[in-house]
Amino acid sequence: MTDTQTILFLVFLGFLATEPWRWLGVFISKDLDEDHEVIRYVRAISTALIAALVVRLIFSPPGVLAQTELSSRLIALVTATLVYTLTKQHVLLALCAGVVLFLICEGALI
């Protein structure tokens, strides 16, 4: 998968699928307010997709993550969420806690 054409194609694909949404935001930024029904619907779809992506990354993970225990991954997720809630949305701490718990569950740090 080192073909230059493939790389360019994928980069182009990513760009074309993503950038127009930014352009649309510039184009329309005067007329629609954020609570417009269309915006709410569209955000719901986008949010649901990210939730589904998280599920997939945890239950059917890519690369070397597939060789780890599902329980470790779930514990990491729960830990990160707990720490996030308890520290009033401190993302960095939550991520660290999640990663550390993951490593412990996989038998690393202890």
Next chain:
Amino acid sequence: MKRKIILAGAKSAFAPPGIILMITFFAFGAMVRALEFPLALGIGLTLTTFAIPSQIVLLDEVSRGAAVLTTIIAVTLTAIRLFPMTMSLLPILRTPTTPRWQQYLLSHFIAVSVWVQSMISLPSLEREDRVPFYIAHCLTIISLTVATTIAGFYVAQSLPALYLAAALIITPLYFFLSLFRTATRKAEKYACLFGTVLAIPMMIHIPDYALILAGVIGGSMAYCLDRLISNSRK
């Protein structure tokens, strides 16, 4: 003067939203390596797409052998969130004299962390200082994220498997936490729930379209539910 503003903009790239962004691009670089994609692809995506969810979905779908159309749709649906973000940021960023073409260029850098930092920093600045601050912030950020993508890629090469796995798990953890942060409205909270619930059976039975279907169906259900509830209150 202008120089102070530009320095302040560059420095703001190191505030928490920027640091988090760097970490997620580090994890992205590691995933590029773990999925055996070339570094050039990682750098290219970071520069041109500059949206971690889009980039991850793209890599994930392609590595699972998804069709081009499926991948485009999945990435497109993920990137929709950029639309309302751009819409809400631009009125704060621009001046009455900022030309449209500049606004299009400036919008390229809009990602969740940039948006968050801008919402924190820009309102307290004078109107004419905001664009220079923002440009300084974004150019610094994008340089840093390209650097951390590269770093993630090379570090991943020399990490023992377990620690590479730990780097990879940052991505789903981060996405999950960001759902909490951005899902402020009821419809979005339901969307998280439905998206999660639908994803599991779909992954098993219709793996090729699981993401898209879970997103569209889950999001639609969430939206309808939210409307039903708010209408029944009236």
